[in-house]
Amino acid sequence: MLALALSAALLGQIEDPVAPTRVADVIVVGSYFDYRLRVNLAGADSPSDLVVSADPAMNCGDQRFDTTPGPYRQCWLRGRRNTPIVLTAQQAGVFGRDWTVDWIGCQPLDDGRSCAVAISGEMEVGATFRAL
Numbered sequence: 001m002l003a004l005a006l007s008a009a010l011l012g013q014i015e016d017p018v019a020p021t022r023v024a025d026v027i028v029v030g031s032y033f034d035y036r037l038r039v040n041l042a043g044a045d046s047p048s049d050l051v052v053s054a055d056p057a058m059n060c061g062d063q064r065f066d067t068t069p070g071p072y073r074q075c076w077l078r079g080r081r082n083t084p085i086v087l088t089a090q091q092a093g094v095f096g097r098d099w100t101v102d103w104i105g106c107q108p109l110d111d112g113r114s115c116a117v118a119i120s121g122e123m124e125v126g127a128t129f130r131a132l
Helices: 002-013
Strands: 035-042 052-055 057-061 076-079 084-091 099-103 114-118 123-132
Touching: 035 057, 057 076, 084 123, 114 123
Parallel strands: 035 123
Antiparallel strands: 035 076, 052 057, 052 084, 084 114, 099 123
16 A cells, blocks of 8 residues: 555656656667577587687587586577687697697697687687597
8 A cells, every 4th residue: 555655656756657758869878798609519429529718708619518527518609799719729649749620710829639719709610529
C-alpha cells in the first residue's frame, strides 16, 4: 500500500511522462571490446599440442582431447580492437627440429612458433602443426 502511494506521489510530480528528453552535444569516446578471435587448429595429435596466449588468456587444443586432464581447451578469445595479441604454439619435442607450425591470418614472429595479430573485428587465425 505504501509503495502504491509513493508511486502515485512520484508520478504526480512528473509534468509529462511521454515528453522526450533532449540532450545536446553528447560525445561518446571509447573502443569496442567485444571482438572475437577464433583459432582453427590442425595437426594437433596430442593433448599437449596447444596454441596459447597470455593476455587475454587462451588454451586452444584439439576437441578430441576435451575430456583429457589438463587445461580447458577453448579456441577463441575476446580482445580489444587494434590491440596486438601474441599466439604461441606448444608441442612436445624441439621446435624447428621435431615439429613446426604454419600460421594463416597471423604475422609470424622471429621465433616462428609465435605470431601476432591485432583484432580488427570478428577474425579467424589458422595454426597447422607439422612433424619434421
